[in-house]
Amino acid sequence: MAIANVSRFLDEKAESQSEVAALMVPRGRTSDGAIDYLRLSFRELAAEQNEWARRFRSQGIGKGSRVLLMVKPGLPLIAICFALFKIGAVPVVIDPGMGLKSFLNCVRRSQPDFLVGISLAIWVSRVFRKSFRSLKGKVKVGGPLGRVAAEFREEAAEETLVDDLAAVLFTSGSTGAPKGVCYEHGMFEAQVEAIRAQYEIQPGEVDLPMLPIFALFNPALGMTTVVPEINPSKPATVDPKKIVQAIEQCGVTNSFGSPALWSKIGVYCDSHDIELPSLKRILMAGAPVPPSMMKQYRRILPNGHVHSPYGATEVLPVSSVSDDEVLEVAAERSARGEGTCVGRLLPKVEAKILPLCEDALGADALANPLPVGEIGEIVVTGPSVTKAYDRLEEATRLSKVIDGDRVWHRIGDLGYFDGDGRLWFCGRKVERVVAESGTFYTDRCEGVVNVHPKIFRSALISYSENGKTVPALVLEPFAGMYPNGHDEEETLLNEVRALATKSEVTQGIEHFFLHKGFPVDVRHNAKIHRLSLAKEFAGK
Template structure:
């Protein structure tokens, strides 16, 4: 289909498909009035979900888009392909008219939904670079990310613009909704999106001509979750985003007519490029563990969903709230054909419980990162088969009387189409110094190459140089992930943790994920982390476990509030389970709490086959903001060392 009037340019050389092409095609065809995006309203009322615009703006939008373009059904905002295409074109032209130029950086501080979707595609259409960072980074982390990206423009909701004004973030300010003039003036807001769209309509009426981006122009800067240090800006070109969309289309069959429930914003934003009808469920997008089973079911009903994406933490809470599902909700989940979850290792027992909620679905746990969102893929059945193979291999090589070691990490499957994977072996110091190899059972840093891999890190030249140090003229796409793992004899990738979290003990190098999964299989344990305490090379292994609040009291010495003393101490302190019975007196714990039972320590040692020096029990492990799943073991190790040295027993 030819570009709409007012847009010029062939899109650049090479095979790529601009992300907005599918929107244009559907808007011009028989599916024009079909649903493109659904924005769910929270149960507390639609006003809580979106900052309300003025009555004038609402009338203007309704007049412009027509009666059939937008509807509100049971509190949900439903947007057709015709409306989405029209809004994208109007915003694109309007942004140009207020000075947004090709190559300008536009920081988007708008919650997922119809407005954010339209703005993203409008910016891409005119060659502006979208800058996306998690609100969950917190004000300090978000501010660091926004300032570091040096945006030329900021589009945000009122609270985000207030932070931008207070902290002096750079760029022209554009509000997602029309603000009262005094507030707009105080926040130095020059335009609202409604005003931008009106200017865009005038621009089209005057037949203004605007250039389109080419394939290798920068399209987006996406910030990492900051789970292992300050969030990094990851740069993608239009060609690379187009390649990512194609991988999703081919691998998971997401296309025109697919109903997609996206509990992870990037997938919601890519939905329109695939032709899928996208909906973000009712949840706090900065806290995935706020997603409930009812919210997923309602979102699935809204778009007749066959595909669901949710993070591990989100799935955990979905399971915890599944008893609240209505019969109608269970039937909606019963129609789901594909469920994807990524961001952290998922134990098989949890996946099996998820399978019971979506009995017809193929459950996938792909491996990826902000720098490459989809590198490998595996199903629940594939994980079971891989674990059986690993157990059989371990039994075949096990020597009588020797301790049984933990399996080597979590299997994330085979590379998806177009992806290559190699391993750079760890040396005795825990550094990834080995040449790239495909040899099985070699533990080292995971190195990947793919057409949909990131282009580079933004303004992090040393980090970029290290990540691409394996690149050659003949192999220009290698990227060091910072993850460690190994390949098995069938070419499947097993992830064993992060490179900075490798523990170097007197007995050798230890990666954390395998032992952690063994501990998580123990009754009464929800999550676990393995950290090293002491100098590198002689570090002692310490386990930090998060208890399951539903466990029976006394399970392995945990699972009861009594383990934490009285209510005043519950939220503050860890419990130390040592190899020698001890009783703590007054202090951070309640008086007289006996810590004598050593059942947990013994169980941990037996499960992992490791000489674990100590076990700390906490109410909640600290996790990343994006998935609520990745544990910063480096910071946790420093905290554990302080606790074991007699320091303040505060929460990690």
């Protein structure tokens, strides 16, 4: 079995790009209003990694140790993650915004050996002692600017294999309880190579990652990480002015974030007639990207493009689609109710569309995929596909298909391939509405009504009428466009009804509701909690 350790990427860049900025962490403003950054070179970041590795080893943390990481985005987060990789320990990363009850459930299930965290994290572990009873030790970490290394000193890396556990990353829990996903060192390497090749990322580029975990790819890609001024537990509260300032001041070439974030930034750029010429690419993910937003960014990015990678915590990336392909081919088809185009599969990734099934699947199910154009369950295999959930045997059994030495992941999404090899997303399996009149799919139905100029987004939900399940659409107007009074509400609802009757996909929908702000996931603030909406409108 081949030896691989993710930490080697930072060690390599400490040699090949020793004086290039690896990390820029905001620490205030200068007298002229510019962002004041703590700047570390790749060699200095590697020194931080090595010092943390030594400290952890002295605390008894080593190969196979599970380490719950509760650190704010910034210098310690990246340095500590690579230090844990280096010594063969396993960082356990749980979203901070999922709520205390869910968070504590995740801690109990993952059974960490050590806690590495800020003062608040140490306090939480004391107050909720039962949830943290597996801990053997705790290591306190300072703030986002905290440095520990005075000079560069070598530190040997543990010899880990490609299939050794590297990290446990938790899903957002947007359509169920959060689950820990087991990542191996080889899977991280496959992700790095896939992202580098797909988007033609070059060493020396500058990245602004608006999901903290994505900053971990940058040392491997040779990109400078600019830490954004953002609350990771509530990303949609971002101040777009601060993001635009960082992009302009640092010459950012690449950025990742959810459509909810880029929607706010786009409105700000339009209202101030701002272009962002340094950006080569924006990666928008976490929820489908409206074609209207891609069109909006055509003006904002004179030298760049929007890309939407598709995948999940368990398998990323699967496919990718660019703004060109969406606007030239897919947008019109989405408006007709054909779903959301998520592009073509990346090299080395294979996907099949299987008939819907709620039970576990064996390898024989892979032999009879559905034909082109027919909607079914998306299953994926490839070098970055994870093999198991952490300590959840039943969830692993239901989500994985073992095919010899290959593992296929049932992504939980529904879709189909078109005749040109593009993958189309039709919605989550658990969110489809099965009625007497047929099956309704979220992204097909919502795409029809989302073209209305006053509708920001919509949500297909299951609704009960006379004891029978029927589909309904909940509509969220753009900010500032919510109707004033009953008459305006009825006018807008009637306009959307008329739009829906023109498509075979939505003709069977008779119930429409308005909503001022959808419940969304904690990670991206973009995935709609349709099941929660269904409960909210039950009986109305």
